[in-house]
Amino acid sequence: MPEFFQFLVSGLTIGAVYALVALGFTLVYNASDVVNFAQGEFVMLGGMVTVFVHAAGVPLPLAALVAVIVSVVLGLSLYWLAIAPARGASAVSLIIITIGASILLRGAAQIVFDKQFHKLPAFSGDTPVQMLGAAVQPQSFWVIGGTAVMVLLLYVFLERTLLGKAVLATSANRFAARLVGINTTTIMALAFGGSAAIGGVAGILITPITLTSYDVGTLLALKGFAAAMLGGMGNPLGAVAGGLLLGLLEAFGAGYISSTYKDAFAFIVILAVLFAAPQGLFGRRTIERV
Amino acid sequence: MLAALRHRYGILLVLAIVIAVLPLAFPSSYYFRVASLVWVSAFAAIGLNILMGKAGQVSLGHAGFFGIGAYAVAIGPTHLGVPSLVALLLGCLLSALLAFLVGRPILRLKGHYLAIATLGFGVLVALVITTESRWTGGPDGMSVMKLTLFGWRASGSDTWYWITGGLLLAGTWIALNLDETPTGRAFRALHDSEIAARVTGINVNRFKLQAFVIAAVYASLAGSALALMNGFVNPDQAGFLHSIELVTMVVLGGLGSVLGSIVGAAVLIMLPQVLTVFQEYENLLLGAIIIVSMIFMREGIVPMLSKFMMGRRA
Numbered sequence: 001m002p003e004f005f006q007f008l009v010s011g012l013t014i015g016a017v018y019a020l021v022a023l024g025f026t027l028v029y030n031a032s033d034v035v036n037f038a039q040g041e042f043v044m045l046g047g048m049v050t051v052f053v054h055a056a057g058v059p060l061p062l063a064a065l066v067a068v069i070v071s072v073v074l075g076l077s078l079y080w081l082a083i084a085p086a087r088g089a090s091a092v093s094l095i096i097i098t099i100g101a102s103i104l105l106r107g108a109a110q111i112v113f114d115k116q117f118h119k120l121p122a123f124s125g126d127t128p129v130q131m132l133g134a135a136v137q138p139q140s141f142w143v144i145g146g147t148a149v150m151v152l153l154l155y156v157f158l159e160r161t162l163l164g165k166a167v168l169a170t171s172a173n174r175f176a177a178r179l180v181g182i183n184t185t186t187i188m189a190l191a192f193g194g195s196a197a198i199g200g201v202a203g204i205l206i207t208p209i210t211l212t213s214y215d216v217g218t219l220l221a222l223k224g225f226a227a228a229m230l231g232g233m234g235n236p237l238g239a240v241a242g243g244l245l246l247g248l249l250e251a252f253g254a255g256y257i258s259s260t261y262k263d264a265f266a267f268i269v270i271l272a273v274l275f276a277a278p279q280g281l282f283g284r285r286t287i288e289r290v
Numbered sequence: 291m292l293a294a295l296r297h298r299y300g301i302l303l304v305l306a307i308v309i310a311v312l313p314l315a316f317p318s319s320y321y322f323r324v325a326s327l328v329w330v331s332a333f334a335a336i337g338l339n340i341l342m343g344k345a346g347q348v349s350l351g352h353a354g355f356f357g358i359g360a361y362a363v364a365i366g367p368t369h370l371g372v373p374s375l376v377a378l379l380l381g382c383l384l385s386a387l388l389a390f391l392v393g394r395p396i397l398r399l400k401g402h403y404l405a406i407a408t409l410g411f412g413v414l415v416a417l418v419i420t421t422e423s424r425w426t427g428g429p430d431g432m433s434v435m436k437l438t439l440f441g442w443r444a445s446g447s448d449t450w451y452w453i454t455g456g457l458l459l460a461g462t463w464i465a466l467n468l469d470e471t472p473t474g475r476a477f478r479a480l481h482d483s484e485i486a487a488r489v490t491g492i493n494v495n496r497f498k499l500q501a502f503v504i505a506a507v508y509a510s511l512a513g514s515a516l517a518l519m520n521g522f523v524n525p526d527q528a529g530f531l532h533s534i535e536l537v538t539m540v541v542l543g544g545l546g547s548v549l550g551s552i553v554g555a556a557v558l559i560m561l562p563q564v565l566t567v568f569q570e571y572e573n574l575l576l577g578a579i580i581i582v583s584m585i586f587m588r589e590g591i592v593p594m595l596s597k598f599m600m601g602r603r604a
Contacts, residue, residue, distance in 0.1 A: 100576075
């Protein structure tokens with residue numbers, strides 16, 4: 001049983017990061033129909049910028065803030081420099097553009113930073129907390145709590161503010177949103193900036209546990225995409241559920257079945273789900289209009 | 291010469307001439323090597339283009355089949371004592387079978403769901419190759435025995451230039467001919483509208499599956515050829531980034547254009563070779579060039595150029 005709880009906590013911790021990546025995916029996808037494979041790079045940036053700014057003598061909270069700002073600036077640049085000029089391009093072209101952006105960001109990171117692994121100090125010490133027989137890293141609470149706060153903030157933003165409602169309107173029907181006077185271009189830029197911020201925060205929270213380096217983004221993007229799909233593309237709560245589920249599957253799969261195939265579980269499950277339910281777990285069936 | 295490119299056999303003729311004449315301008319064996327790499331990648335891209343450009347289905351995991359072909363000729367002779375050529379055929383067979391089995395449920399999916407399913411398949415193949423190190427040498431890869439045919443050993447970059455060049459010609463010829471067959475027409479029909487195709491009596495699922503299997507065999511053959519040529523394989527050849535590279539070749543060259551796939555492959559293979567002079571800036575520039583070319587040439591190089599030529603004539 002302590003084993004079970006141990007896997008549960010580590011699954012939820014890594015799942016929270018997948019959830020944040022998937023949430024960023026969903027935000028961008030809803031606003032602009034773009035599947036952003038550069039999403040994982042913001043997680044990398046969040047971690048790397050914090051590490052290097054912190055190493056330069058800046059206190060950790062301030063370094064984290066700088067990292068989020070850098071992520072947002074790059075997220076906005078991604079939209080204005082690469083996505084907006086390609087308006088009207090096919091879905092595959094847009095995917096290639098975002099992958100080009102992720103190669104570019106990775107290339108920039110290996111020049112600006114380096115190719116080493118880096119660690120951040122845990123926010124509140126390294127002494128494990130004993131819970132139900134399992135040793136829990138205090139940083140896990142930061143990751144899970146931080147994710148909950150981000151989800152809550154996003155929810156409040158979308159449901160309680162005028163700007164958030166404009167985002168929802170743009171997601172629902174871009175043309176109709178424009179007709180009622182919403183500047184959908186600004187909204188799309190906002191979505192890219194917001195999802196970059198979410199990714200950056202995820203990177204800052206998880207780096208004390210998993211370390212970071214210039215090339216961690218690709219696998220995170222793939223798993224975030226898988227999580228978003230698992231929950232049904234375009235459904236924010238589904239994305240969070242998909243992310244947590246994926247994290248749990250990986251942790252239990254690695255613990256009870258095979259740790260060498262840890263990274264495979266996500267994709268086996270996504271294939272199995274798509275075979276059984278082609279619209280994801282929480283997606284709605286769509287009917288093609290001729 | 292440009293007019294010839296509008297005719298099906300014209301393309302083939304021009305390609306044959308280019309392959310035959312190009313070596314005259316090569317100062318060193320390095321150029322033979324890069325050109326062979328282009329031919330092999332172009333071959334894989336042409337196959338993927340049948341799936342993407344003709345049948346309108348996306349695959350973000352096609353390097354998986356490439357990897358299967360590559361590792362078939364690596365594992366077969368080394369571990370199982372199977373001759374290289376038989377291993378190559380077995381690789382094709384395995385890829386076709388896998389494509390058939392996986393394709394049935396996967397190809398019912400549409401859009402991004404199809405993208406993630408094929409992506410998942412490719413990642414799984416790469417993971418198996420990386421993990422089963424007893425057979426595959428793990429992340430470090432493994433060496434491949436040279437191809438021997440009736441006592442003749444195929445080695446040297448100029449030999450492989452001609453082998454891969456011949457392979458590319460054959461692949462191009464088949465792809466061009468496919469266009470004019472009922473199958474090719476069915477692909478185009480389901481590309482334009484799946485429902486309309488179904489209404490006219492086309493078995494949509496069967497033809498999608500056919501395109502998927504054809505593309506898988508192309509990729510597998512290309513993988514085998516590359517492995518035999520290099521004498522070495524590593525898991526990156528089956529990886530996600532290689533899948534994306536293949537997709538980018540197809541899209542950058544021009545969806546649906548056989549010639550485009552060759553041009554796309556040439557650009558994407560030669561670009562990193564040129565960019566190595568920029569050393570650590572290589573990835574940065576590669577990413578930037580991909581973005582810029584997709585923004586300004588979203589229809590693909592070949593369709594854009596041909597439109598340009600037509601426009602100037604009119």
